[in-house]
Amino acid sequence: MHKPKRTPKGRRSADSGERAYKAIRKQLVEFKLKPDQRINEMALAKSLGVSRTPIREALNRLASEGFIALTPNRGFFFKALDIDALLDLYELRAMIECGAFTLMCERASDAERDRLKDFWDGVKADYRERDPDDILVLDEGFHLLIAELSGNPEIVNQLKAINARIRFIRRIQIQHVSHDFDMVNTHSQIVDAAMKRDVAAGTALLKSHIEMTVSGAQRALKDALLNVYMEKSDSSSGRRASRPR
Amino acid sequence: MHKPKRTPKGRRSADSGERAYKAIRKQLVEFKLKPDQRINEMALAKSLGVSRTPIREALNRLASEGFIALTPNRGFFFKALDIDALLDLYELRAMIECGAFTLMCERASDAERDRLKDFWDGVKADYRERDPDDILVLDEGFHLLIAELSGNPEIVNQLKAINARIRFIRRIQIQHVSHDFDMVNTHSQIVDAAMKRDVAAGTALLKSHIEMTVSGAQRALKDALLNVYMEKSDSSSGRRASRPR
DNA sequence: GTCAAGAAAAGTGTAGACAATTGTGCAGAC
DNA sequence: GTCTGCACAATTGTCTACACTTTTCTTGAC
Known part of the structure; x- marks a missing residue:
């Protein structure tokens, strides 16, 4: 009885929104992206093994916090900290x-x-x-x-x-x-x-x-x-x- | 040059995420919700005529700004401004x-x-x-x-x-x-x-x-x-x- | 009547699909 | 050779569907 939450395959396990948020913020904080670089949602989603939904949630939070900027219909951009x-x-x-x-x-x-x-x-x-x-x-x-x-x-x-x-x-x-x-x-x-x-x-x-x-x-x-x-x-x-x- | 953005029917017209954000924030700012009240995403979505996705986006932003709080698996709550x-x-x-x-x-x-x-x-x-x-x-x-x-x-x-x-x-x-x-x-x-x-x-x-x-x-x-x-x-x-x- | 346990309902979290928009490359005019 | 359109590719914004969790309701024991 050690948590019956088996994870048979690649099935949903935990709060991937939170994980995505932390992972992306880590990348931003460590300057893994170039300033003003466009952030590709699908690429991020694939690299983190989740769908775009939690990615977008994380990106929105990061935008509210001033890490990135959102341009309508063009996506998120890493805001250079000049x-x-x-x-x-x-x-x-x-x-x-x-x-x-x-x-x-x-x-x-x-x-x-x-x-x-x-x-x-x-x-x-x-x-x-x-x-x-x-x-x-x-x-x-x-x-x-x-x-x-x-x-x-x-x-x-x-x-x-x-x-x-x-x-x-x-x-x-x-x-x-x-x-x-x-x-x-x-x-x-x-x-x-x-x-x-x-x-x-x-x-x-x-x-x-x-x-x-x-x-x-x-x-x-x-x-x-x-x-x-x-x-x-x-x-x-x-x-x-x-x-x- | 008065915006050629016609809206033939009820088709997607503009950035509904932004509209949702403003609409929800207005409700919060005007105390349309009781403090500590749970926010029902589906009800909000229906009342604004959009799906849950832009609603959730707006709610996430509002949470970042301190208007509401998110409890995992239980949703968003209006944070009483005491x-x-x-x-x-x-x-x-x-x-x-x-x-x-x-x-x-x-x-x-x-x-x-x-x-x-x-x-x-x-x-x-x-x-x-x-x-x-x-x-x-x-x-x-x-x-x-x-x-x-x-x-x-x-x-x-x-x-x-x-x-x-x-x-x-x-x-x-x-x-x-x-x-x-x-x-x-x-x-x-x-x-x-x-x-x-x-x-x-x-x-x-x-x-x-x-x-x-x-x-x-x-x-x-x-x-x-x-x-x-x-x-x-x-x-x-x-x-x-x-x-x- | 109260409480507990389990079933049903409601609601959230994520995925995947599609529509709308933006970006790109190619063909042809000059 | 450069520029203008136009088709096509890539990407974002939104929707619907569904798995999982929480809440509510029902039923039965005491």
């Missing part, structure tokens, strides 16, 4: 995070703000030794926790949506370890400001923290675009072929 | 608009800021005499123009999305004309601050302007919910039966 859009998103992110920090200082209880401190104390020691994927998760987690402690779920949602769109760049950026050190330090300072409910210090730190990463992000994006246009069809280099995770 | 969510959205809106104002002061040229002044000068005279629908459009337009002048299109998008979700409440609120007067006055003061690039004054005005409307919005929401639960199924009153448009 430098301008990147700056805009970072700017919006800084704005929202500063607001969240302010609200947190005004409203979060001591116990709640302790959660932020505990979180950061728990990871800061070996933060720099972790691999980039972990760092990304932890960094997003840190900033999201501030958003949560603001007590405003809408802020959390917005921040999550923004994070998804800039995640790929941040991922590259983290590999360029240049200012990793500052990050650890700055996060600690932000925690200190939070414990003291020091709005001015915290927002100033956040603002410069995020804005400082912008120049790095620009470089990362340039690299990414270069890679995309250089074409990855030369399968010669298996640099990251057998990545364990 | 008092808390309303406050959260107003808070987020204030945060974003203050940020937009700041950016506008930093970056918009004199000519651009003149656009704001011209816009407001053009409508403020007979602002209070207009009907509520016009006022709503003008008010949203005023605030959106600030967002546009920030030079950050992502801010504009966010603000539009938020506006859509609180539009119904604002519409009711405007009818309760109580603080209409303050609105005209405050908008003028905001324009003044913008012309002087006075960030502190402008953001303070915006913040209190938006927060001041919160209490009104709360009352409006209470009224709306009351109406919804009082039921409109008594078709005796044809109050808005033959509404021309």
Whole structure:
């Protein structure tokens, strides 16, 4: 009695809409498609082994989230995240995070703000030794926790949506370890400001923290675009072929 | 050149997905559905004269935008906009608009800021005499123009999305004309601050302007919910039966 | 009368087919 | 050689059908 849901052949097994959404978003986030490239629904459907219906559902969701654009009767296009859009998103992110920090200082209880401190104390020691994927998760987690402690779920949602769109760049950026050190330090300072409910210090730190990463992000994006246009069809280099995770 | 798109019979004419989206959103925005009510796709499809496919597309979009929620295998539910969510959205809106104002002061040229002044000068005279629908459009337009002048299109998008979700409440609120007067006055003061690039004054005005409307919005929401639960199924009153448009 | 279990009904999730539109290539005019 | 039409191919938008899941209804035990 271990789930009688046998899957005799290639029959419907799970929520393929959700799977399609995640798979496609992964491709977008990793720049598997070229900017402004048309997205072929049938090709996607075949490659994921489902029909066009869940594909279209996923594409519609992605369009709502700003990843892709829909032109009537011509289909979906991968919306290039150009430098301008990147700056805009970072700017919006800084704005929202500063607001969240302010609200947190005004409203979060001591116990709640302790959660932020505990979180950061728990990871800061070996933060720099972790691999980039972990760092990304932890960094997003840190900033999201501030958003949560603001007590405003809408802020959390917005921040999550923004994070998804800039995640790929941040991922590259983290590999360029240049200012990793500052990050650890700055996060600690932000925690200190939070414990003291020091709005001015915290927002100033956040603002410069995020804005400082912008120049790095620009470089990362340039690299990414270069890679995309250089074409990855030369399968010669298996640099990251057998990545364990 | 008046669109040669004839529609011989009941044949597929235009993008029914878009029409469905707008129609459904209108129903949501106007609280035609009860909070937490399950949305029946087939019924919607029949009432709009299309199949379930464009309906589902529209529902997915609306779910991405936060209007409704999707529970797997159980369908879409109208997400009640309760008092808390309303406050959260107003808070987020204030945060974003203050940020937009700041950016506008930093970056918009004199000519651009003149656009704001011209816009407001053009409508403020007979602002209070207009009907509520016009006022709503003008008010949203005023605030959106600030967002546009920030030079950050992502801010504009966010603000539009938020506006859509609180539009119904604002519409009711405007009818309760109580603080209409303050609105005209405050908008003028905001324009003044913008012309002087006075960030502190402008953001303070915006913040209190938006927060001041919160209490009104709360009352409006209470009224709306009351109406919804009082039921409109008594078709005796044809109050808005033959509404021309 | 209440509750439980099972059957029937209703509804969602996905597939596949067709209609409408857009894109492409070929033939012929100039 | 280039351009204009026109047929044909590719692709999107929508519909219908059906499998699976959830909900409702019915029936019978207690």
